[in-house]
Amino acid sequence: MTVTDSAGHFGPYGGRFVPEALTAALDQLDAAFRAAIIDESFRAELAGLEHDYTGRPNPLTLARRFGAECGGATVYLKREDLNHTGSHKINNVLGQALLTKRMGKTRMIAETGAGQHGVATATAAALMGLECTVYMGESDTKRQALNVARMRLLGAEVVPVTIGSRTLKDAINEAMRDWVSSVEHTHYCLGTVTGPAPFPEMVRYFHSVIGREAREQILAAEGRLPDAVAACVGGGSNAMGLFSGFIDDESVQLRGYEAGGQGVETGKHAARFAQGSPGVLHGARTYVMQDEWGQTIESHSISAGLDYPGVGPEHAWLHDTGRAVYEPVTDTEAMDAFAVLCRTEGIIPAIETAHGLAGAMRLGKTMGPDALIIVNLSGRGDKDVATAARWFGMDLGAGVEVSEGR
Amino acid sequence: MTRHASLAAAFAHAKSENRAALIGYLPAGFPTAADSVRLINQMVASGCDIIEVGLPYSDPLMDGPAIQEAVDIALHAGTTPETVLEVVEQVVAAGATAVVMSYWNPIERYGVERFATRLEAAGGLGVITPDLTPEEAGDWIAATDAHGIERIFLVAPSSTDARIAKVVESTSGFVYAASTMGVTGARTTLGSAAGELVARTRPATDLPICVGVGVSTGEQAATVASYADGVIVGSAFVKRVLDAATIDDACIAIDALTRELAEGVRS
Numbered sequence: 001m002t003v004t005d006s007a008g009h010f011g012p013y014g015g016r017f018v019p020e021a022l023t024a025a026l027d028q029l030d031a032a033f034r035a036a037i038i039d040e041s042f043r044a045e046l047a048g049l050e051h052d053y054t055g056r057p058n059p060l061t062l063a064r065r066f067g068a069e070c071g072g073a074t075v076y077l078k079r080e081d082l083n084h085t086g087s088h089k090i091n092n093v094l095g096q097a098l099l100t101k102r103m104g105k106t107r108m109i110a111e112t113g114a115g116q117h118g119v120a121t122a123t124a125a126a127l128m129g130l131e132c133t134v135y136m137g138e139s140d141t142k143r144q145a146l147n148v149a150r151m152r153l154l155g156a157e158v159v160p161v162t163i164g165s166r167t168l169k170d171a172i173n174e175a176m177r178d179w180v181s182s183v184e185h186t187h188y189c190l191g192t193v194t195g196p197a198p199f200p201e202m203v204r205y206f207h208s209v210i211g212r213e214a215r216e217q218i219l220a221a222e223g224r225l226p227d228a229v230a231a232c233v234g235g236g237s238n239a240m241g242l243f244s245g246f247i248d249d250e251s252v253q254l255r256g257y258e259a260g261g262q263g264v265e266t267g268k269h270a271a272r273f274a275q276g277s278p279g280v281l282h283g284a285r286t287y288v289m290q291d292e293w294g295q296t297i298e299s300h301s302i303s304a305g306l307d308y309p310g311v312g313p314e315h316a317w318l319h320d321t322g323r324a325v326y327e328p329v330t331d332t333e334a335m336d337a338f339a340v341l342c343r344t345e346g347i348i349p350a351i352e353t354a355h356g357l358a359g360a361m362r363l364g365k366t367m368g369p370d371a372l373i374i375v376n377l378s379g380r381g382d383k384d385v386a387t388a389a390r391w392f393g394m395d396l397g398a399g400v401e402v403s404e405g406r
Numbered sequence: 407m408t409r410h411a412s413l414a415a416a417f418a419h420a421k422s423e424n425r426a427a428l429i430g431y432l433p434a435g436f437p438t439a440a441d442s443v444r445l446i447n448q449m450v451a452s453g454c455d456i457i458e459v460g461l462p463y464s465d466p467l468m469d470g471p472a473i474q475e476a477v478d479i480a481l482h483a484g485t486t487p488e489t490v491l492e493v494v495e496q497v498v499a500a501g502a503t504a505v506v507m508s509y510w511n512p513i514e515r516y517g518v519e520r521f522a523t524r525l526e527a528a529g530g531l532g533v534i535t536p537d538l539t540p541e542e543a544g545d546w547i548a549a550t551d552a553h554g555i556e557r558i559f560l561v562a563p564s565s566t567d568a569r570i571a572k573v574v575e576s577t578s579g580f581v582y583a584a585s586t587m588g589v590t591g592a593r594t595t596l597g598s599a600a601g602e603l604v605a606r607t608r609p610a611t612d613l614p615i616c617v618g619v620g621v622s623t624g625e626q627a628a629t630v631a632s633y634a635d636g637v638i639v640g641s642a643f644v645k646r647v648l649d650a651a652t653i654d655d656a657c658i659a660i661d662a663l664t665r666e667l668a669e670g671v672r673s
Binding site: 019294 | 463464465466467468470474478481486487510511512513514515516536537538539541542559560561562563564565566569573584587588589
């Protein structure tokens with residue numbers, strides 16, 4: 001499925017709802033993106049970075065013992081956690097950093113929730129000699145202190161955002177405000193498949209390598225397409241990257257798992273499809289958690305990266321057309337899956353990713369032992385060790401307290 | 407000061423006095439609905455020609471810290487679009503020439519047609535939409551045409567001449583020229599960008615062109631008034647209210663600022 005018109009709409013979703021001051025920059029970005037992706041030298045440079053720097057292609061790992069916990073289904077993990085910087089986020093950032101240089105800009109700014117996108121942006125900025133500022137909700141700087149330290153080590157300025165809910169939503173507001181003021185020399189490296197056009201389409205393009213590799217790898221390993229591909233969905237970039245490889249294969253179910261927080265019935269969640277409605281947030285029309293007056297409702301999730309009241313507009317369209325199915329996964333279900341993966345496969349996943357794993361466990365039990373499922377292992381869980389230790393009531397001693405920060 | 411029946415009449419009145427119009431912004435419901443009516447009435451009494459009644463929104467990404475804080479206070483006070491329409495109705499009844507300034511989602515959620523209907527009934531004359539551009543405004547254009555509501559879009563220093571032509575084609579009432587690349591809030595100095603933007607916009611339209619973002623003093627108002635048809639002041643009013651200990655103090659501060667700005671547009 002592709003963008004359905006030149007203004008970046010996916011059905012009724014997407015588009016551009018931004019201050020006029022940003023229109024010129026978005027037009028410039030759109031033109032630079034479209035020129036770059038048909039330019040062999042750009043494609044070769046990006047492919048070279050993916051291979052030599054990120055470490056792609058990453059494996060598609062058969063998870064036998066985890067599969068046994070998924071109703072006996074055959075489950076493969078797409079190992080985005082093995083990328084340099086530890087998540088899928090680097091795919092998008094390297095592409096946008098190259099575009100930043102092509103546009104002659106010298107600074108990148110980014111928002112970050114869990115810190116994975118911020119770390120990836122700081123990394124690419126260091127690699128390419130760009131200045132970097134990352135906006136992060138103050139609440140998130142506390143629960144993801146390790147990533148704050150990583151960004152600072154990489155030379156980025158991290159700005160804790162102290163307004164609103166102090167999470168990802170507010171970090172995006174602040175990044176947009178910075179961008180309006182600095183757009184002449186600054187590129188806003190948006191970290192997911194939402195925002196004003198061309199971001200949703202562009203970010204999906206840079207992540208499409210996930211689905212492309214996974215499709216080739218599963219055909220090589222199993223000689224057939226999977227029955228389902230599954231991923232967690234915050235903004236939805238890792239899911240869009242995986243889905244894009246299978247979207248035209250009608251037999252492949254596309255499954256997205258959003259944060260059910262403390263339970264959809266409690267109101268403390270980030271389940272946009274379960275409880276949200278179409279609206280406009282951060283430059284795009286999409287599903288939004290909003291009250292009857294159109295005010296954004298604060299989301300809640302144990303996972304900073306899924307704690308966002310909006311979702312990528314292409315997901316909204318995939319949802320409405322029925323091509324993809326989205327379900328909430330609670331904090332508890334995600335942490336249970338987190339523990340299962342640790343102990344069955346020796347892989348500590350990011351808590352975001354654990355939502356997709358919980359979804360695969362649910363899906364496998366429904367589909368049965370003949371099912372073939374790919375789960376996007378979108379990120380590794382080093383950053384979440386302190387949160388997980390607290391969740392499981394483990395005493396890890398003073399060292400963890402330090403890395404947790406205050 | 408008496409209410410003008412149209413924005414055109416308000417600008418014609420200012421022009422007849424050989425000056426620019428003064429446009430003052432305050433969010434409805436800030437700090438409470440009743441107090442915002444009182445403050446706006448003060449702005450009108452002290453010399454604002456047109457009032458921009460702000461519709462508080464949870465994610466005001468074109469606004470700086472002062473307005474963010476004000477809308478936060480308004481939202482915590484329970485302000486809804488219904489409150490905003492009631493405030494418009496009350497200040498219009500008291501003699502204000504009023505438009506609404508709103509981010510897009512609350513209007514879309516309220517219902518585009520319903521909002522235009524209710525605003526017309528309340529006596530509001532137009533709506534400024536800072537995050538809606540003409541490309542996404544199909545339903546809005548139809549609804550505002552049907553109800554005689556002026557559609558005020560923005561141009562910015564980064565807008566190309568072709569963009570300006572496209573934006574003003576869909577605009578009515580007046581053109582809002584953002585003075586600088588940035589969010590709302592007082593600036594100690596205003597650069598040359600605003601004057602250049604107005605000069606580039608002039609050939610594209612016969613509509614009045616008003617400059618906003620960053621204007622906070624009588625001196626700045628005088629400078630802007632030398633090349634624009636209207637001077638828009640928002641954060642400076644909001645700041646006066648935030649800094650006041652009581653609503654009476656806020657009224658006194660608003661009166662003083664309005665008089666200073668009104669003198670500026672007349673110099």
